[in-house]
Amino acid sequence: MEIKLEIPEYTGEGIIYEWEYGFEIKPIITNGEILITANRAGLISLARQLLTLAQEDIPVNFHLHYDSDNSLEEGSNELIIQKI
Template sequence: MAELKINIPEYDKEKGAVSIWEDGFVIKSKVINDQIMISANQAGLISLAKQLLFLAQIETPPGCHYHLDDHNSLESGSKEIVISKI
């Protein structure tokens, strides 16, 4: 089994959600027949995992979220994605 070590910053209410992107990440999203498809290269998948692990921390409060779109993190033409902790 491969081992991957990931450093995830702790939640800080003054900083809010911290984005942690791997170099060279590529993430695309689209809707096909009412299904959401997210496609990513290795760096993109690791980056998404980091965002999810950040949200999963006990200190991260409900409502903390990431808003991903083709202007800041997704490839051009991608559908917007909001990932939120409940």
């Protein structure tokens, strides 16, 4: 199987979040474990954003911040992914 993703180029003005239609993502913390559940569209969306964050021009400590107000399902814990 091959999936081709177009990754938005980093221009120094922040990351462009691109979402697949119908995406669902819900991270929860339970018993000290982080569980991220997502449908196919959600997984593809996260993959695209992780590849975007991995670009060489994106500075260290830049991060992606997700919460239920802007992208995650109701009842989700906040999710922050930071480049080191």
